[in-house]
Amino acid sequence: MSLLIVGTMAFDSIETPYGKVEMVIGGACTYASWSASYLTDKINMVSIVGGDFPEDEMETLNKRGASSEGVEIVKDKKSFFWAGKYHDNMNSRDTLVTDLNVLADFDPVLPDSYKNSEFVLLGNLTPEVQIKVMDQMTTKPKVIALDTMNFWMDIAMDTLKQAIARVDILTINDEEARQLSGEYSLVTAADKILEMGPKALIIKKGEHGALLFYGDKKFYAPALPIAVVKDPTGAGDTFAGGFMGYLDKSGELSYENLKRAMIYGSTMASFCVEEFSLEKIQALTDEEITKRLGQFKELTQFDL
Amino acid sequence: MSLLIVGTMAFDSIETPYGKVEMVIGGACTYASWSASYLTDKINMVSIVGGDFPEDEMETLNKRGASSEGVEIVKDKKSFFWAGKYHDNMNSRDTLVTDLNVLADFDPVLPDSYKNSEFVLLGNLTPEVQIKVMDQMTTKPKVIALDTMNFWMDIAMDTLKQAIARVDILTINDEEARQLSGEYSLVTAADKILEMGPKALIIKKGEHGALLFYGDKKFYAPALPIAVVKDPTGAGDTFAGGFMGYLDKSGELSYENLKRAMIYGSTMASFCVEEFSLEKIQALTDEEITKRLGQFKELTQFDL
Numbered sequence: 103m104s105l106l107i108v109g110t111m112a113f114d115s116i117e118t119p120y121g122k123v124e125m126v127i128g129g130a131c132t133y134a135s136w137s138a139s140y141l142t143d144k145i146n147m148v149s150i151v152g153g154d155f156p157e158d159e160m161e162t163l164n165k166r167g168a169s170s171e172g173v174e175i176v177k178d179k180k181s182f183f184w185a186g187k188y189h190d191n192m193n194s195r196d197t198l199v200t201d202l203n204v205l206a207d208f209d210p211v212l213p214d215s216y217k218n219s220e221f222v223l224l225g226n227l228t229p230e231v232q233i234k235v236m237d238q239m240t241t242k243p244k245v246i247a248l249d250t251m252n253f254w255m256d257i258a259m260d261t262l263k264q265a266i267a268r269v270d271i272l273t274i275n276d277e278e279a280r281q282l283s284g285e286y287s288l289v290t291a292a293d294k295i296l297e298m299g300p301k302a303l304i305i306k307k308g309e310h311g312a313l314l315f316y317g318d319k320k321f322y323a324p325a326l327p328i329a330v331v332k333d334p335t336g337a338g339d340t341f342a343g344g345f346m347g348y349l350d351k352s353g354e355l356s357y358e359n360l361k362r363a364m365i366y367g368s369t370m371a372s373f374c375v376e377e378f379s380l381e382k383i384q385a386l387t388d389e390e391i392t393k394r395l396g397q398f399k400e401l402t403q404f405d406l
Numbered sequence: 407m408s409l410l411i412v413g414t415m416a417f418d419s420i421e422t423p424y425g426k427v428e429m430v431i432g433g434a435c436t437y438a439s440w441s442a443s444y445l446t447d448k449i450n451m452v453s454i455v456g457g458d459f460p461e462d463e464m465e466t467l468n469k470r471g472a473s474s475e476g477v478e479i480v481k482d483k484k485s486f487f488w489a490g491k492y493h494d495n496m497n498s499r500d501t502l503v504t505d506l507n508v509l510a511d512f513d514p515v516l517p518d519s520y521k522n523s524e525f526v527l528l529g530n531l532t533p534e535v536q537i538k539v540m541d542q543m544t545t546k547p548k549v550i551a552l553d554t555m556n557f558w559m560d561i562a563m564d565t566l567k568q569a570i571a572r573v574d575i576l577t578i579n580d581e582e583a584r585q586l587s588g589e590y591s592l593v594t595a596a597d598k599i600l601e602m603g604p605k606a607l608i609i610k611k612g613e614h615g616a617l618l619f620y621g622d623k624k625f626y627a628p629a630l631p632i633a634v635v636k637d638p639t640g641a642g643d644t645f646a647g648g649f650m651g652y653l654d655k656s657g658e659l660s661y662e663n664l665k666r667a668m669i670y671g672s673t674m675a676s677f678c679v680e681e682f683s684l685e686k687i688q689a690l691t692d693e694e695i696t697k698r699l700g701q702f703k704e705l706t707q708f709d710l
Contacts, residue, residue, distance in 0.1 A: 190590070286494070289633040310614040313631065322628040322705050327617065329593040361708040395710055401626050402706050404665040406699055 109225025413529025
């Protein structure tokens with residue numbers, strides 16, 4: 103199979119109670135591709151970077167099976183930059199800087215070799231860009247997942263709903279599910295959102311895990327309790343990359359497999375938050391992943 | 407086996423976005439006893455009420471196997487009264503009235519028939535009262551569980567720690583675990599709290615479920631996503647009653663059984679919040695409970 107991932111590749115400056123890093127590599131496409139690369143080996147990245155994006159970072163991803171043929175490099179401009187500071191509880195953060203730079207001109211053109219990707223992950227971007235990517239697929243993908251945020255609900259709800267109507271899986275957080283549906287109860291919100299088109303809704307609840315709604319079925323993947331969460335940046339993208347990477351590897355779309363994908367996504371995200379930036383998820387071993395999957399089993403499984 | 411439950415029996419006036427009820431029956435001992443009564447049939451209640459507490463409420467509990475021999479009735483005084491209003495998100499509430507009434511004089515004297523109860527649930531009360539109850543046991547109970555809150559940490563931390571040192575299981579919420587341990591990370595907080603004496607710590611996370619820490623083991627019982635949460639009052643006590651009721655019924659203290667008890671407690675709590683006051687948990691059938699246990703299995707179980 104093959105997994106197309108559209109999203110930002112960027113620089114981040116991040117401050118948390120555990121420290122501060124400046125101009126480190128970030129971006130949804132980067133986090134999701136790294137995460138997926140442990141599970142599948144045919145990743146088609148679609149993004150845009152400036153001349154300042156390190157070539158060796160791209161090459162490392164290439165070596166892990168992530169093609170950058172769809173990553174536009176604008177030599178005389180800068181990459182997208184985000185700076186943020188997390189509050190003491192790590193559940194909220196202030197955005198200090200958002201420099202769109204090259205992202206302002208992002209108009210993705212898919213290489214021909216990408217156009218029949220079976221799995222598609224549309225990272226959080228303008229809904230117009232997400233639709234443009236779907237429009238360029240020549241073969242109907244087996245699964246399209248879309249990630250978005252409240253910002254697009256505020257300024258482009260109609261276009262966003264058009265995009266959502268075309269995807270199989272939507273990933274948003276609990277507040278966004280409430281905003282999108284106008285319902286406070288997550289169960290009622292999920293019912294309404296599934297009527298908008300997607301077959302599945304994943305509600306991300308940060309340190310509390312993630313909920314999968316699929317028809318009238320519900321599955322809860324808790325977050326693994328972590329002793330020290332150093333930096334939550336990218337955890338949602340790492341979850342999405344692990345989730346889609348697992349689906350792409352297995353190629354199977356049963357509900358049982360979606361549940362397994364939730365656990366793989368949560369496993370990858372649990373590593374992400376343990377160190378700043380990509381530090382931890384750039385250096386994992388299969389043994390570590392297998393061990394952590396076992397911890398998820400221990401955390402959740404019981405016999406009645 | 408037999409389960410001793412100490413706690414308030416009270417009147418509540420409750421307002422939530424779904425409605426308002428005045429002077430309904432509440433109290434930790436009431437909720438916990440009702441919950442436990444579906445799982446075990448030998449409950450020893452210890453509480454204090456005024457002459458205004460309805461006799462038929464007590465009789466209904468008696469018929470379900472909950473002895474009120476240890477409930478002191480002060481005929482010329484009023485029962486404990488609490489009034490609260492929940493915010494729109496149901497996760498926080500304002501206390502409008504707390505009239506201690508008879509509770510100000512609560513000095514529990516255990517009937518002889520209670521003193522060899524194998525399981526003991528010390529509901530949220532002054533740590534002095536919790537200690538007095540433990541002091542009166544003539545046979546060492548198999549399990550003592552203690553529930554408490556930030557209020558006692560603020561005004562009686564030393565006595566509270568003496569009580570905690572003597573119990574097997576402590577149940578508190580996430581903020582209280584942080585306050586008690588001085589640690590933000592729940593994993594580190596749990597390590598410190600388990601060093602204070604208890605063998606197990608249950609961290610209640612409201613709509614996000616509950617975490618069991620036992621040695622270096624962790625188990626997560628999510629809350630079942632409920633379409634309409636009408637009134638969260640008593641959910642924690644209902645959880646505790648279900649948890650201890652299951653342990654008392656089975657009499658087995660293995661880790662596997664503690665996990666099952668977590669699921670039984672969560673199941674009972676999921677009913678509690680669906681209606682105001684005790685309305686739902688006074689009218690359950692075994693079939694409803696069995697069905698909901700199955701829903702918890704569906705919500706959490708997967709194969710890797």
